[in-house]
Amino acid sequence: MHEAPKNLSEYRKEIDQALDDNFLRRTLDTFAVAYRANREAIFKEVDEKALIKQIADAKDDACKHMDELYEQFRAEAEKRGVHVYRAADAKEANEIIARIAKENDVKKIVKSKSMTAEEIQLNPYLEKEGFIVDETDLGEWIIQLRHEGPSHMVMPAIHLSRYQVADDFTKVTGVKQDTDVQRLVKVARVQLRRKFLAADMGVSGCNFAVAECGAVSTVTNEGNARMVTTVPRVHVAIAGLDKLVPTIDVALTALQVLPRNATAQRLTSYVTFIAGATECAASPDGKKSMHVVFLDNGRSEIAKDPLFSQIFRCVRCGACANVCPVFRLVGGHKMGYIYIGAIGLILTYFFHGKDIAKTLCQNCVGCESCKNICAGGIDLPRLIREIRARLVDEKGDSVGALVSSVLKNRKMFHNLLKFAKFAQKPVTGGTPFVRHLPEFLLGKHGFKALPAIANESFRDRWPRIAPRIAKPKFKVAIFGGCAQDFIYPEQLEACVKILAAKDVAVDYPMEQSCCGLPLEMLGQRKASLQVLEQNINAFDAGAYDAIITLCASCASHLKHTYPQLTENMGDLHAKAQAFADKVMDFSSFVHDVLGLKPEDFNNSGEKVTYHASCHLCRGLNVRKAPRELIADAATYVPCEEEEVCCGFGGSYSAKFPEISAQLLENKLKHVEETGATRLVVDCPGCVMQLRGGTEKKKMNVKVSHMSELLAEQLKK
Numbered sequence: 087m088h089e090a091p092k093n094l095s096e097y098r099k100e101i102d103q104a105l106d107d108n109f110l111r112r113t114l115d116t117f118a119v120a121y122r123a124n125r126e127a128i129f130k131e132v133d134e135k136a137l138i139k140q141i142a143d144a145k146d147d148a149c150k151h152m153d154e155l156y157e158q159f160r161a162e163a164e165k166r167g168v169h170v171y172r173a174a175d176a177k178e179a180n181e182i183i184a185r186i187a188k189e190n191d192v193k194k195i196v197k198s199k200s201m202t203a204e205e206i207q208l209n210p211y212l213e214k215e216g217f218i219v220d221e222t223d224l225g226e227w228i229i230q231l232r233h234e235g236p237s238h239m240v241m242p243a244i245h246l247s248r249y250q251v252a253d254d255f256t257k258v259t260g261v262k263q264d265t266d267v268q269r270l271v272k273v274a275r276v277q278l279r280r281k282f283l284a285a286d287m288g289v290s291g292c293n294f295a296v297a298e299c300g301a302v303s304t305v306t307n308e309g310n311a312r313m314v315t316t317v318p319r320v321h322v323a324i325a326g327l328d329k330l331v332p333t334i335d336v337a338l339t340a341l342q343v344l345p346r347n348a349t350a351q352r353l354t355s356y357v358t359f360i361a362g363a364t365e366c367a368a369s370p371d372g373k374k375s376m377h378v379v380f381l382d383n384g385r386s387e388i389a390k391d392p393l394f395s396q397i398f399r400c401v402r403c404g405a406c407a408n409v410c411p412v413f414r415l416v417g418g419h420k421m422g423y424i425y426i427g428a429i430g431l432i433l434t435y436f437f438h439g440k441d442i443a444k445t446l447c448q449n450c451v452g453c454e455s456c457k458n459i460c461a462g463g464i465d466l467p468r469l470i471r472e473i474r475a476r477l478v479d480e481k482g483d484s485v486g487a488l489v490s491s492v493l494k495n496r497k498m499f500h501n502l503l504k505f506a507k508f509a510q511k512p513v514t515g516g517t518p519f520v521r522h523l524p525e526f527l528l529g530k531h532g533f534k535a536l537p538a539i540a541n542e543s544f545r546d547r548w549p550r551i552a553p554r555i556a557k558p559k560f561k562v563a564i565f566g567g568c569a570q571d572f573i574y575p576e577q578l579e580a581c582v583k584i585l586a587a588k589d590v591a592v593d594y595p596m597e598q599s600c601c602g603l604p605l606e607m608l609g610q611r612k613a614s615l616q617v618l619e620q621n622i623n624a625f626d627a628g629a630y631d632a633i634i635t636l637c638a639s640c641a642s643h644l645k646h647t648y649p650q651l652t653e654n655m656g657d658l659h660a661k662a663q664a665f666a667d668k669v670m671d672f673s674s675f676v677h678d679v680l681g682l683k684p685e686d687f688n689n690s691g692e693k694v695t696y697h698a699s700c701h702l703c704r705g706l707n708v709r710k711a712p713r714e715l716i717a718d719a720a721t722y723v724p725c726e727e728e729e730v731c732c733g734f735g736g737s738y739s740a741k742f743p744e745i746s747a748q749l750l751e752n753k754l755k756h757v758e759e760t761g762a763t764r765l766v767v768d769c770p771g772c773v774m775q776l777r778g779g780t781e782k783k784k785m786n787v788k789v790s791h792m793s794e795l796l797a798e799q800l801k802k
Contacts, residue, residue, distance in 0.1 A: 090423050090442040094741075097420075097445050101744055104416035109247050111415065117244065118414045119727075124350035125405075125459075131352070137343050142463040144336045145399040148328075149389045155297040155330040156380060163300030166362025169377045172327075176206035179381045183208065183289065183322055184215045186377050190320045192217065192286040198304065198311035199223035200291025201239055201402055202324050202381055204424050205437055208289070220281045222310040224274050231258055237418035239404040239426050240348045245417045278310065288314035292325035293344070293402070294337035295378070301361035302378055303337060305344060305354050312358055319368040320375045323360075327385045328398035334359070340401055343461045348403035384436050394436075394469060399462025400429050406456035406466060411731045412449055415748055421449065428456035428466040435473045444481065447473050449742060451735035451749075452607060453700040468650065474609030483609060490613030496599040496620060500545075503572045507539040514538040519781055531740070533747035534778030537573050544575035548594045551579060553586035560679070561591040563625055565635040565644065565669070568600045569770035577636055577770060580797035581672055585634075587800060588680050597624035601640040604736050606647065618648055619658065622665050633668040634675050636793055638769040639736070642705030645669040671702060673768055673792055677711035687719040687799040694720040694795065695762035697753065697776060698729040699769035712768055712792060719799040720764070726756040734775035750779045757787060764788045766795050 091097035104110060148155060160170040169186075173179035187195065195217050197203065209230070212219045221230040225243035229236060231254045236242030243251070248265045255263040255273050263273060293305040302323045304311040315321050331337050337359075345354040366374035389395050407413045407427030422430030423438055423446060431450060435443035447470055456466040478486060492499050513520050520536040544566055562585065570578050585592050602617040621644075625633060635641045645666045652659040676682050694716050702708050716722040733739060733749025753776065757765050765780070765787050767773055777789035 090438075091445050094445055094448065097449070098742070098744070100420055101416055101449075101742070104420045105744055105748060107245075107417075110245050110417050113244060113247075114414045114417060118408065121350060121408045125346065125408075128346050128350050128352060132342060132346075134343075137339065138461060138463045141340050141343060141401070141461060142396075142399050144331065144339065145328075145462055146396070148331050148336070149395050149398045151332075152327050152330060152386060152389050155332060156327060158297040158332075159295055159300050159330060159378075161300075162298065163362070163378060166300055167373060167376065168300060168363055169375075171377065171379045173379055173381050173383075175383050176381070179206050179324065179379055179383075180208055180211040182379050183324070184212060184217075186320065186322055186375075187212070187215075187217055187287055190287065190375055192320060194218045194220075194281070194285045195287045195289060196220050196222050196281050196285040196314050196318065197226070197289045198291065198306065198314040199226045199242070200289070200324060201236075201425065202291055202326050203289065204236065205326075205383065206324075206381065208324070220278075220285075222278050222281065222314055223306070223308060224271065224310075227274065227278065228254060231255075235419070235424060237426065238407055239402050239430075241404070245419065282313045282317050285314075285318040287320035287322065288316075288318040289322045289324065290315050292323045292329050292378075294331050294340065295325050295329045295380070296332075296334050296337055296359070296361075297330055298333050299361050301334070301359045303357065303359045305341070305357050307349070307355045309356060312356060315358070315360060316364075319366050320377070321360075322377045322379060324379045324381065326381050326383070328389075328400075330380075340461070344401050344403050347401075347405040347459065347461045388436060393472060394432075396462070396464050397429065397432055397436075397469065399460075399464050401461050403461050405459045405461065409455040409459050411453060411455065411733070411749055412451055412745055415745055422446065428470065429464070432466065432469050432473060435477075440477060440480065443473060444477050447477070449745075451700075451731055451733065451738045451742075451745075453731040453735070454704040455700070455731070458704045468647075471606050471609070474607070475611040476609075478609035479611065486605075486608040486610050489608060490605055490610040493600050493602075493605055494613040494616045494620075496597070499568075499599065500543075500572075503539060503568075504543070507541065507572075510538055519778075530743040530747070533743065533782065534750065534775065535781035536778060537774055539572055540575050542575065544571045544578045545594065545596060547575055547579065548596075551582060552594070553582060553592055555586065555589055555591045557589065558591035559589045560631040561593070561629070562632045562634050562675070563593040563595060563630045565598060565601070565621075565625075565633055565637075565640060566594065567635060567637040567640045567770065569774065570636055574770050574773060574791065577773075577791040577793050580791070580793040581634070581636055583797045584676060584793065584800055588676075588682075590680070593630070595624045599624075601637075601643050603639055603643040603647070606643070607735075607737050611651075615651060618651060618662065622648070622658075622661050625665060627661075627665045627668045630668055632670045632675055632679065633665070634670055634672055636672045636768070636791060637771070638671060638699040638702035638705065638708075639771055641669055641671040642701035646705065671706055671708055671768065673702075673711040673715055674706075674708050676796065677715055682715065682718065682796075684718045686801060687796070688801055689718070690720050690799055692720045692764055693723050693760070693762040694764045694766055695723045695725040695757055695760040696728060697725065697732055697757070697765060697767045697772055699767055699772045700729075700731050702768050703729045708768075712766075715792060715796060716766055719795055723760045723762045725760050725762075727752075732772050732775045734771045736771060739775065746775075750775055754779050754783065754785065758785065762787065764790060764795070766790050766792055768792045
């Protein structure tokens, strides 16, 4: 198993190593692109949302009745000759399994792939007790030979090349091995068959433990699990208490999603249900000695948590890693500890310690790809933010505390930005970018040009540009956000131009401040709530038809996170919900409410491509409006991987510039391939990242906000 990084500095060094691994990068890149296309095709056959809701509801109900389901399972399994145990923690689970082995005079053990066994570090424990333990899943056997942990929950050896595997097989067989994949598989088959036949005990995982009949299931793409569970005279299945389901129907429903999400297959190769001890000629009494060990390891306490109990909806498909832009660059050994991907960042906190989780949970860009694809509908980004908040509350964070002291004080924050406007002049040369800062001061942040503070903020422009509409069709307020108020005020001004032209009365409440998302990402929950309350009080939500924001991240945070953060806060929650109900992104308002059509614009014919900001396409599920608006005002040219993160992520790009830089590089490569002369986005953070990148690379591509494109082409 890989060592966990002790601190952020050590973690960054590990990330650099992963980014330098060209094979890893190519492999994960190829897989990510193919997986997305294959998954989309395979899910067209089913009602994805309905299935996921069905699974989530069933798993939530099972979680509430975990103890009852355990007792029912135990009673049914014992009727069928199975021994059932409940282990409080990893230590007790390992002791139980070792005791079973000793009592049955076991010498050699074969295992099929089991993340629960990885969680408790079963192999090292059994080996220390003197047993010979062999993994039999091909990927797991390979990483066992290398003394590594899995880099993916479904594809544990995805990070290795056939050349590395051939070298490992050469060492274990003593014969020089060919690098042909099929020949390597044949070598593994021969080696593993010998181990199956010599084994006294098989240890398997369990995808579902069915209470109504005391059955355990395995779901695999290889036949190894069936060999493990049938050939040896002793079989031990290990399962987390969260694997308990009431009926086989629940398991079969989940099986409609599990293979589709894991490997984009309709059905995996081997789905096995084992109910009771079967006949076994190798046993003295002719019956297999079968045992099921349920692991608690904090699960029964987590089940009581109204927020975190949803992690037990996880079916271990690994899809949250498959679509994660960070995993795609650095792999599972840098994007988890034992459990991989977004769910891994969360489970590490509960199962393997807060010190390990503190560093790892920072490596989430917040793009919401994982939430968008989760088979159990788990709100993974929210849970990661919650863990950050808990860790900050328990352990503190001096940098985050400094940022929060500024952002929660609106006047101080705005005065600092105004001061920066004057202080930046020596390094901007009067341009929109920081141009004259020595490269050595930028370090890893030199991959993009940094923006300058605007000469005049939007709030200072507002008294001069505020429209006066005699008979307004709608009355709206603008939530400006930090970046557009002080860096890109022209984007808000373009919005006002469009709204005024369509007889919309516009207000700009001066007491508004930062939306609070940066504070949430830093785990500064108390300051986040203070900013939330300031903003809600700044707007009289009932006075407006809509509260429009031109920042996708602000919109998603205001609309979804504000009500979540105030769930148990009575009147404040009611105000937060009323406020959130009025929040709407710019593109949706002008497209869906104002109903702007092609005839409203002078179509320039310019070739314009689009980057779908994460919090717009996934956070708000807005996909149609921006693309149609671009086509109304120009010639829309689709871009490859349009909805993949650009790498900004607010403070993420500052904390992990090496990953942010690579995500930006990938995005600009796809933009260049379109041949477009303009790139349009719906978020100032993405403008900052992409415009900074095009400026640094001297690309002949203009980066604009949607409002700017539409305002330019709006008919008088």
